[in-house]
Every structure is written in C-alpha cells, then in structure tokens.
Amino acid sequence: MKKLILMAFLGATMLSCSTESLELNDQQVEEVNATTDACSNLAGPDNSIDLTPAQIEANYNSVSRLKILYNNLLAKNVRGTGEFFPSIQDLAVRYVNSADKFGAYTSTYTVSNGDCTDSAEITVNVVPVCNINAGSDNTSTVLTISEVNNNYNSISRLKVLYKSLVASGVNTDGTFNPTIEEIAARYTNAQDKTGYYSTTYTVGSGNCTDSAELAVTVVEDEVTDPVCTVNAGPDNSINLTTSQISSNYNSVSRLKVLYGKLLGNGVSRQGTWSPSIEELAKRYVNANDKTGIYTSTYTLTEGDCSDSADISIIVTE
Incomplete structure (x- = not known):
C-alpha cells in the first residue's frame, strides 16, 4: 500500500515538472521572438538613390555633404546611432579615383544595442545622364462614337491610332499603361461609350525613362438634319x-x-x-x-x- 502511494506521488511530481518545463520553453520562445523583432528594426530599412555625375559634382562635392546625403537616406529614428562601413570618406575616395564614375556606392550602416545588432545597406547609384524623351503629352484628339466604330474597330487599328499620337521622332516601341487592349475592353464594356480614354506612354528602361500622356476623347455623334431633296414646287x-x-x-x-x-x-x-x-x-x-x-x-x-x-x-x- 505504501508503495502504491509513493508511486502516485512520484508520477504527479514528474507530470507537474514536465508541465512547468513546457511553459518555460514557450516563454523562452516568446522572449527570443520579441528580441529578434526588436533587433531587426534597429538600423531601419535599406535605401538608395540614383544620381548623375553632374548632380554629385553640383550638390555633393565634399565628404561633409556626402555624409549628410547618406544620413538622409537612413530612417529618421536611427540617424547617429550606428556606423557606416566602408566609411563615407572611403566611398568618396573610391569615387574620385574612379575612371568612370558610374556604379553602386554602398555603405552598410550597423547599429548595436546590447546583444542586438542590425544593419541597413545605403546606396548611391551613379548613373549616366538620362536623355530619353517620350515627347509631349497629346490629349486633344476628339472622335465621335461612329468614327471609333467605323475606323478603329480592332486592337491593331487602335494601336495605330495611339501610336500616331506619339510625338514625331519618338520611338514607338515603348509601353502603354493601361494597355491598348485594356482601353478597348473598357470601351466595349461601357454602356455609355463617351469619355476620356487615356494611357501613359513610357520609353526607356531601368532608371532612365520618360513618359507622356496620350488620350482620345469620345463624344456623341452630332444630331444633324437629314439632307432633303424633296421638292413640292412653288406656290x-x-x-x-x-x-x-x-x-x-x-x-x-x-x-x-x-x-x-x-x-x-x-x-x-x-x-x-x-x-x-x-x-x-x-x-x-x-x-x-x-x-x-x-x-x-x-x-x-x-x-x-x-x-x-x-x-x-x-x-x-
């Protein structure tokens, strides 16, 4: 009888210890997660900016000005709390000594707080001068519903129409947003066909692009008196x-x-x-x-x- 009581006591004690161990493990996981979340935000997000050599020469032609630029790319709440590596001075020397100035000038900004460390990459991309030109906006074209239905009743014809609105001398291999297909679908599905059908035309690629707005305004056909040739003669x-x-x-x-x-x-x-x-x-x-x-x-x-x-x-x- 004493053996049974002792075994029951030991079983209950072990179960209790096991439960406390589980609770302790869960608590430790929550603390680790909280610590990880806090650590991951110390340095803020990565950031970058594109500048031409002319812009750098005009506005960031000293180490002090470059430091201000890199600091401005940091999240406001982390400025002055960490260190840049390589230093801004090192990046400035690299830029000055570079035969072609183009490229990514990245410094890793690191912030430490106790056991926490976090970093953000801050980059100045030096890019060529962008001479891409999409031309001027062209939004003055007005067509009646019957003109659209008779002359621009297919995607291919609509593409010809919108490309004709692109300024003379501009490459017509750019992109339309919304696409001509989307504009056609909007027109087809509209109960009232009248309206302003606009798209943004973009040429270029990467950081060197230019855009122009192209639009066609669709209006109702004018109500005109019929051409009458009936003649009852004079009084x-x-x-x-x-x-x-x-x-x-x-x-x-x-x-x-x-x-x-x-x-x-x-x-x-x-x-x-x-x-x-x-x-x-x-x-x-x-x-x-x-x-x-x-x-x-x-x-x-x-x-x-x-x-x-x-x-x-x-x-x-």
Missing part, C-alpha cells in the same frame, strides 16, 4: 370666274386635273392634298357666295423629309 394660283368654273370645272375629277396642273413642272403627283379637292368642291357647292380663295396645301414626304406648296383657285364674279 401657285389661278383666277377664275364662277361661270368658268360652272362651264369647265363642274366635277371633282376636273378640279383635280386643274389643281394638278398648277403644280410645278417635274413635281411628283404622289403627294397629298389638305384639305382634299373633294372638300374644296363641297365648300364651293354649299357656299351662297361662291367667290373666294380655295386653297389646298400639297405635301410630298420621303422618310423624314417633306416639302409643301400652296395651290389656290381665286374665284371672282
């Missing part, structure tokens, strides 16, 4: 006495012939009369005083086009 009239009408135009068919003859030469007879010749005849018959002006408007219509002429018989005693 016309004739004077007749009541006796002439009674003798020669005493039926609707004869009156129709008379009104038709008063139309201009070559005018189509497929138009309409308003009021009709029948209505004018009825008015004449029912009138107590037959004298007056009996006018009908003759109208020709073709599609959206129409033209009219007033044809009158002036009846006298």
Whole structure:
C-alpha cells in the first residue's frame, strides 16, 4: 500500500515538472521572438538613390555633404546611432579615383544595442545622364462614337491610332499603361461609350525613362438634319370666274386635273392634298357666295423629309 502511494506521488511530481518545463520553453520562445523583432528594426530599412555625375559634382562635392546625403537616406529614428562601413570618406575616395564614375556606392550602416545588432545597406547609384524623351503629352484628339466604330474597330487599328499620337521622332516601341487592349475592353464594356480614354506612354528602361500622356476623347455623334431633296414646287394660283368654273370645272375629277396642273413642272403627283379637292368642291357647292380663295396645301414626304406648296383657285364674279 505504501508503495502504491509513493508511486502516485512520484508520477504527479514528474507530470507537474514536465508541465512547468513546457511553459518555460514557450516563454523562452516568446522572449527570443520579441528580441529578434526588436533587433531587426534597429538600423531601419535599406535605401538608395540614383544620381548623375553632374548632380554629385553640383550638390555633393565634399565628404561633409556626402555624409549628410547618406544620413538622409537612413530612417529618421536611427540617424547617429550606428556606423557606416566602408566609411563615407572611403566611398568618396573610391569615387574620385574612379575612371568612370558610374556604379553602386554602398555603405552598410550597423547599429548595436546590447546583444542586438542590425544593419541597413545605403546606396548611391551613379548613373549616366538620362536623355530619353517620350515627347509631349497629346490629349486633344476628339472622335465621335461612329468614327471609333467605323475606323478603329480592332486592337491593331487602335494601336495605330495611339501610336500616331506619339510625338514625331519618338520611338514607338515603348509601353502603354493601361494597355491598348485594356482601353478597348473598357470601351466595349461601357454602356455609355463617351469619355476620356487615356494611357501613359513610357520609353526607356531601368532608371532612365520618360513618359507622356496620350488620350482620345469620345463624344456623341452630332444630331444633324437629314439632307432633303424633296421638292413640292412653288406656290401657285389661278383666277377664275364662277361661270368658268360652272362651264369647265363642274366635277371633282376636273378640279383635280386643274389643281394638278398648277403644280410645278417635274413635281411628283404622289403627294397629298389638305384639305382634299373633294372638300374644296363641297365648300364651293354649299357656299351662297361662291367667290373666294380655295386653297389646298400639297405635301410630298420621303422618310423624314417633306416639302409643301400652296395651290389656290381665286374665284371672282
């Protein structure tokens, strides 16, 4: 019985020790991680700048000025807390003694704090003078929707259009952002096709590039009146006495012939009369005083086009 109690006590003790050991290990891991995070930020991030020899000669022509430049490339909170290697003086000597000044002038900035050490690479890239030219912006082109649909209805045609906007003498093998394909997709998917379709055209590579904005503005087609060639001829009239009408135009068919003859030469007879010749005849018959002006408007219509002429018989005693 005593053996059983002793074994139980030893088992519980060992389990307790094992748990404490696990907790201690977890705590140590957290402390190590915290230390690592703190150490990794001591020197700040790497940084660099591109300068031409002319810029260096004009603005950084002494060790003191170079020190200011390299320090300005450090994160603000770490300036003055570490050391550069190679020193700025060493980099200045290397630059002065170099036949061609181009290249990367890197110094490693190291900060130490207790058991922590961290470094950042600070670089001045000396590059050639950049003479790349993308030309001036060109954003004045305006096209109607029908002009786009009729003349620039493919990617290849759109590419020709945008490349034609590149300034004369500029290389047309640059890049467009957004691409011409993306501009075409935007136009195709838009319910309202009008708008400003712009892209940034870039030439060059690496640290030597130049860009220009190229744009096409799409507008609605102008609403114009149709070109009409319909001609109802000139207005016309004739004077007749009541006796002439009674003798020669005493039926609707004869009156129709008379009104038709008063139309201009070559005018189509497929138009309409308003009021009709029948209505004018009825008015004449029912009138107590037959004298007056009996006018009908003759109208020709073709599609959206129409033209009219007033044809009158002036009846006298």
